[in-house]
Amino acid sequence: MRVKKQRSKSDSNDSNLTEDRLRKLIKQDMTETITHLVTEQLANLNHQISGFQESLSFINKQYDSLLQTVSEKNEIINNLVTKNEYLTSQVHNLTERLGQVEQSMRSTNIEISGLPEHKLENLTSTIVQLGNIVDNPIADTDIMHVTRIAKINKESNRPRSVIVKLRSQRRRDELLAAVSRFNKKNRDKKLNSEYLGLGGRCVPVFVSEHLTLTNKRLHAIARSKAREAGFKFVWIRDGRIFVRRNEQCHAIYIKDEESLQLIV
Structure with a gap:
């Protein structure tokens, strides 16, 4: 009976050792598996991040190039706007001078x-x-x-x-x-x-x-506006158009269409 009890105790110890070992083995296996999976996922993630960084670097280069191009185009546009304003002013001045010459040729x-x-x-x-x-x-x-x-x-x-x-x-x-x-x-x-x-x-x-055709048209518009605004006098002197509200007011020289705004 004593022998049987000892064997029973030994068998129990062997069983406990096996169970602990099994747990360790399972834990070790799970740890290795998880580590492998995590390592693999991290490697994929690093690869994706590396690709993303390359793409971002490419986009940044493209963006910088685009900014430079836009800056150059803006400079060209600003130069063209300035040049166009200058040319418009020159055309306006030349047109005005030409009109004066044409009117002067009709002075007699x-x-x-x-x-x-x-x-x-x-x-x-x-x-x-x-x-x-x-x-x-x-x-x-x-x-x-x-x-x-x-x-x-x-x-x-x-x-x-x-x-x-x-x-x-x-x-x-x-x-x-x-x-x-x-x-x-x-x-x-x-x-x-x-x-x-x-x-x-x-x-x-x-x-x-x-009058030249331009001055004749301007004179017609001035007369119409003067009539609507209650001006009493509209006349021409040496090819120039004048309006006056009444005898007490000063005469207004209608030089161009912008001057028509003075008839109010």
Whole structure:
């Protein structure tokens, strides 16, 4: 019986040792497995990070290159904008100077609007008659050239305007002043075709300075705006357009379309 008890105790110890060892083996195996898996995952992660770093480095290089390109393009654009502003200013100045030259070339001209057309008309005789009517006689030698000009609006029924080139600017100004005096004196019956001995329906005749197309358009807009704003006076002097609200106000020089904003 004693022998049996000892064997039983020995068997129990062997069993305990086996179980502990088994646990150690399992733990060791699990540790090795986990370590292997973690090591493998870390290696993959390191590989991915390395690839990401390479991609990020490439993107940074591309971004830097793009920034440099954008900076260069911005500099080019700024230079072009500056150059365009300069050229625009130069074109504006040249256009203005050209307009002044064109207007100066017409300094001895008058334009007669509303004068009825006839196939056998003698414009020189009509101009001489005009001078007599307004008490400012005109000799044939004062008239350097006279002609009708083409209509701006081909569909208009109005007669073509007559352009008269006189001997001098002083002679032109004298005739314009005489026409103005005549119209003020005859407010109820201003200058018209009947005074000039032209048959047909009696129509008003207007005598003014010969303006360039640009100034003529500007004058028309100025008259319209002045009428809307209640200005009493709009006139032309030596190719320049002026407006004035009333007798107490100063005259405003309408140099260009921007100046029209002054008519308020």
